[in-house]
Amino acid sequence: xxxxxxxxxxxxxxxxxxINQSVVGAVLESRKFAEVTxxxxxxxxxxxxxxxxxxxxxxxxxxxxxxxxxxxSSGLLSTRDKPDAAYCKKIFExxxxxxxxxxxxxxxxxxxxxCRIVYEEAKAGGYDMQVIHVPKTIDNDLKVTDHxxxxxxxxxxxxxxxxxxxxxxRALPGVYIGVVMGxxxxxxxAASILAKQYADDGPHLIYLPERPLTKDKFLADVQAAYDxxxxxxxxxxxxxxxxxxxxxxxxxxxxxxxxxxxxxSGTGALGDMLSDWVKAGTSxxxxxxxxxxxxxxxxxxxxxxxxxxxxxxxGEKAAQYAIGHGKSGSVSIVRVGxxxxxxxxxxxxxxxxxxxxMPDKYINGEANGVTEAFIDYVRPLVGPLPTHARFSAPxxxxxxxx
Amino acid sequence: xxxxxxxxxxxxxxxxxxINQSVVGAVLESRKFAEVTxxxxxxxxxxxxxxxxxxxxxxxxxxxxxxxxxxxSSGLLSTRDKPDAAYCKKIFExxxxxxxxxxxxxxxxxxxxxCRIVYEEAKAGGYDMQVIHVPKTIDNDLKVTDHxxxxxxxxxxxxxxxxxxxxxxRALPGVYIGVVMGxxxxxxxAASILAKQYADDGPHLIYLPERPLTKDKFLADVQAAYDxxxxxxxxxxxxxxxxxxxxxxxxxxxxxxxxxxxxxSGTGALGDMLSDWVKAGTSxxxxxxxxxxxxxxxxxxxxxxxxxxxxxxxGEKAAQYAIGHGKSGSVSIVRVGxxxxxxxxxxxxxxxxxxxxMPDKYINGEANGVTEAFIDYVRPLVGPLPTHARFSAPxxxxxxxx
Numbered sequence: 001x002x003x004x005x006x007x008x009x010x011x012x013x014x015x016x017x018x019i020n021q022s023v024v025g026a027v028l029e030s031r032k033f034a035e036v037t038x039x040x041x042x043x044x045x046x047x048x049x050x051x052x053x054x055x056x057x058x059x060x061x062x063x064x065x066x067x068x069x070x071x072x073s074s075g076l077l078s079t080r081d082k083p084d085a086a087y088c089k090k091i092f093e094x095x096x097x098x099x100x101x102x103x104x105x106x107x108x109x110x111x112x113x114x115c116r117i118v119y120e121e122a123k124a125g126g127y128d129m130q131v132i133h134v135p136k137t138i139d140n141d142l143k144v145t146d147h148x149x150x151x152x153x154x155x156x157x158x159x160x161x162x163x164x165x166x167x168x169x170r171a172l173p174g175v176y177i178g179v180v181m182g183x184x185x186x187x188x189x190a191a192s193i194l195a196k197q198y199a200d201d202g203p204h205l206i207y208l209p210e211r212p213l214t215k216d217k218f219l220a221d222v223q224a225a226y227d228x229x230x231x232x233x234x235x236x237x238x239x240x241x242x243x244x245x246x247x248x249x250x251x252x253x254x255x256x257x258x259x260x261x262x263x264x265s266g267t268g269a270l271g272d273m274l275s276d277w278v279k280a281g282t283s284x285x286x287x288x289x290x291x292x293x294x295x296x297x298x299x300x301x302x303x304x305x306x307x308x309x310x311x312x313x314x315g316e317k318a319a320q321y322a323i324g325h326g327k328s329g330s331v332s333i334v335r336v337g338x339x340x341x342x343x344x345x346x347x348x349x350x351x352x353x354x355x356x357x358m359p360d361k362y363i364n365g366e367a368n369g370v371t372e373a374f375i376d377y378v379r380p381l382v383g384p385l386p387t388h389a390r391f392s393a394p395x396x397x398x399x400x401x402x
Numbered sequence: 403x404x405x406x407x408x409x410x411x412x413x414x415x416x417x418x419x420x421i422n423q424s425v426v427g428a429v430l431e432s433r434k435f436a437e438v439t440x441x442x443x444x445x446x447x448x449x450x451x452x453x454x455x456x457x458x459x460x461x462x463x464x465x466x467x468x469x470x471x472x473x474x475s476s477g478l479l480s481t482r483d484k485p486d487a488a489y490c491k492k493i494f495e496x497x498x499x500x501x502x503x504x505x506x507x508x509x510x511x512x513x514x515x516x517c518r519i520v521y522e523e524a525k526a527g528g529y530d531m532q533v534i535h536v537p538k539t540i541d542n543d544l545k546v547t548d549h550x551x552x553x554x555x556x557x558x559x560x561x562x563x564x565x566x567x568x569x570x571x572r573a574l575p576g577v578y579i580g581v582v583m584g585x586x587x588x589x590x591x592a593a594s595i596l597a598k599q600y601a602d603d604g605p606h607l608i609y610l611p612e613r614p615l616t617k618d619k620f621l622a623d624v625q626a627a628y629d630x631x632x633x634x635x636x637x638x639x640x641x642x643x644x645x646x647x648x649x650x651x652x653x654x655x656x657x658x659x660x661x662x663x664x665x666x667s668g669t670g671a672l673g674d675m676l677s678d679w680v681k682a683g684t685s686x687x688x689x690x691x692x693x694x695x696x697x698x699x700x701x702x703x704x705x706x707x708x709x710x711x712x713x714x715x716x717g718e719k720a721a722q723y724a725i726g727h728g729k730s731g732s733v734s735i736v737r738v739g740x741x742x743x744x745x746x747x748x749x750x751x752x753x754x755x756x757x758x759x760m761p762d763k764y765i766n767g768e769a770n771g772v773t774e775a776f777i778d779y780v781r782p783l784v785g786p787l788p789t790h791a792r793f794s795a796p797x798x799x800x801x802x803x804x
Contacts, residue, residue, distance in 0.1 A: 011573075014574070015569070015570050015573045015574070040798055041793060041795070051803065052798070052800040052801065052802060052803050054797070054798035055793055055795040055796070055797060055798065056795050056796050056797070056798050057793060057795050058795075059794075059795045059796055060793055060794060060795050061794070064791065064793065064794045065793075067789075067791035068791045068792065068793055070791075071569065071790040071791050071792075072566055072569055072570075072790070073566070073569030073570045073572065073573050074573040075791075075792060075793055076793070077572065077573045077574075078573040078574050079574075080574065093802070094801075094802060097801045097802050098798075098801055160701060160702040160703045161697050161701055161702075163702040164474055164475070164696070164697060164700035164701040164702040165696050165697065165700055167417070167473065167474055167475030167700055167702075168417050168474075168475045168696050168699065168700040170475065170479065171413075171417045171475050171476040171479045171480040172416070172417070172479075172480050172481075172482065176696070195702060267670065267673075267674055267677065267690075267691060268669065268670010268671065268673060268674055268691070268692075268693055269670065269674065271669075271670060272669055272670050272671065272674075275669065288669075288695075288696065289669060289670070290670075290693060290694075290695030290696055290697065291670055291692060291693065291695075292692075292697070293690075293692030293693075294566070294567050294570050294578070294690065294692055295563050295566060295567065295692065295694070295697070297570065298566035298567055298569055298570040299562060299563055299566045300562040300563075300565040300566040300569075300597060300787075300788045300790060301562045301704070301787075301788040302703070385702075385703075386702050386703040387469075388473040388474070388702060389466065389469035389470045389472075389473050389477075390470065390473075390477060391443060391457055391459060391462055391466065391467075391470055391477055391478070392461075392462060392463070392466045393443070393457040393458050393459050393460075393461045393462050394457070394458050394461055395455075395456065395457060395458070396442055396454070396456035396457065396458050396500075398454040399454065399496075399499045399500055400454060400495070400496060400499050401453065401454050
């Protein structure tokens with residue numbers, strides 16, 4: 001029997017299509033433990049904790065929880081706050097005042113770090129509380145875990161988006177540039193290739209933040225692809241860097257987010273700049289750029305079934321580890337078969353702060369595409385995709401223009 | 403028994419998610435008529451006709467046709483060519499050389515005009531040929547018809563997109579601006595409201611090309627919505643105009659398309675400009691803009707069932723009118739019930755060239771939203787949408803911050 005007390009759940013950072021599955025998984029599983037007196041949800045993440053801005057999720061019906069689980073974006077709302085030690089001390093004091101003994105925080109590496117500090121502060125304060133980091137991020141850049149809940153659904157959206165614009169670009173040829181989210185890791189941009197079927201389908205070029213890009217190289221690649229296919233579809237990460245290692249997009253905005261990072265999303269500047277490069281540097285006339293933007297992480301109605309299931313699972317495991325086993329840590333996914341996963345509890349410090357990049361083995365030698373190994377890695381996470389077809393018919397012999 | 407000869411099908415203008423349904427509907431229905439010797443598909447629209455760039459669709463299997471029907475974008479590829487009389491004369495001469503007696507052209511008002519001229523030229527040349535315009539456009543701006551195939555699916559995508567970004571914006575509040583396609587007609591932008599459920603859901607403001615927008619009015623609207631909701635989601639048409647009647651986006655690009663129109667799509671300039679207006683003109687810090695871009699008309703896996711069915715129907719009707727009844731014209735959709743449609747054949751001249759705007763009754767008095775009448779009009783075209791839910795739970799009483 002674990003310690004008697006309340007459960008507190010919260011969500012931090014950028015939303016995903018399945019982040020509510022994790023919260024609801026944790027809530028439903030927590031309800032099974034007799035030692036849980038109430039289940040609170042903090043609104044707007046850690047900010048809501050220090051403001052004692054709580055919903056009493058004990059009062060939710062099962063159907064309401066299931067409805068929210070199937071809803072994209074953070075149902076408990078989110079925050080970009082990145083708490084320091086003093087902030088985390090306040091978190092633990094609020095938890096103590098409310099008799100919270102189990103705290104589940106769903107987020108990325110910053111959120112894992114908050115969990116780590118809160119856990120340390122509680123221990124230092126002599127307060128017995130289990131803290132579990134529940135992983136989520138569309139960037140897929142967390143340490144230890146094989147992949148991150150939220151990524152598969154975003155990857156599915158990106159794959160279906162590029163399959164569509166590839167068909168559009170085939171009908172009205174030219175250069176199409178699609179800018180994809182991912183500040184430091186290229187996983188999501190690389191997923192643009194997943195719905196490719198025919199040998200000449202786009203994306204024909206993929207640029208990731210893991211490899212610096214020069215204007216000359218970019219224009220040479222585009223010209224070569226255009227010469228070969230009569231058109232060119234390009235997937236480029238919003239975080240793509242120049243030779244100096246500085247984000248190319250950063251040259252065009254001075255706005256910083258709450259973490260002091262340059263704003264990469266929510267602007268069309270990078271796409272428009274690359275578009276201008278092509279217009280000025282080649283003779284290609286029709287050049288279009290779209291920035292996929294916030295739809296990648298929130299579009300209503302595009303969820304990977306595997307992602308949905310795993311997001312629920314990591315929430316449930318959080319409750320089992322904390323309440324059933326009295327443990328703290330970060331829930332990680334381990335791939336043990338093709339495709340089978342298991343879950344384990346990792347040390348918070350091993351997941352906190354730092355993030356990962358795409359491994360070299362997933363990036364091609366020309367730094368403008370991905371390898372088969374990447375496709376093998378990512379395909380099970382996205383699951384089945386809609387397919388597309390071309391008319392399979394012979395050409396007709398000309399009569400007038402022979 | 404109609405005239406013995408070939409059928410020719412082609413697609414023009416911007417692709418849609420269901421334009422291949424229409425072509426395949428025409429092909430499958432044409433196969434039922436004994437007088438049809440062969441069925442050709444021209445590649446890249448009217449351009450492919452004068453180049454005699456034909457596929458022999460007689461050789462397609464039924465399964466291949468059904469697979470292409472379910473594929474977005476123009477399977478026969480498209481063109482922006484807007485033929486004049488000389489061009490149309492060439493079209494008819496190629497048709498005569500190949501014994502084409504039935505020509506079906508799937509497109510918007512420009513394509514209807516091409517049909518009209520080709521029909522006149524054939525008649526003037528003493529060549530007996532039926533020409534049918536098969537309607538399509540995501541802009542929903544064709545005359546006569548109640549609505550246009552292609553619009554319902556694009557509207558569904560836009561509705562799901564705004565439902566998602568509304569949830570995202572609720573989790574991380576600020577101002578979100580989404581730029582939607584539609585050069586002169588606001589139907590698609592207005593459809594952003596369709597998946598709204600809760601009273602405070604976005605979009606909170608909708609700007610259409612039918613009503614001029616001033617910077618002062620825009621900033622006052624945004625501030626008022628932000629004060630009321632603590633956030634603001636805005637849907638704005640790419641074709642929104644200033645007081646002079648000139649497209650606001652036009653001030654930021656000089657590129658013209660093949661028709662001499664300013665390029666509105668494929669750039670983030672309008673969204674970024676409106677974003678800058680808010681940043682400079684209010685004290686709101688978090689402002690994000692996305693341009694929904696080409697995904698609106700091509701995203702793989704977002705089709706309205708009603709739209710899919712009607713797109714197939716108009717293709718089939720084209721074959722019935724031309725081959726079965728020996729008639730030429732434009733296929734129109736007539737709404738005869740809630741929701742029931744019938745099809746009729748209209749005069750080509752009544753559909754060609756001019757397009758329609760959103761009627762006044764669909765636009766609210768403040769020129770920043772839509773009416774219930776619009777929602778009643780558009781909902782059946784889009785069909786059922788995914789839903790979203792919030793935690794239904796009481797607030798917890800504060801302990802420390804009372």
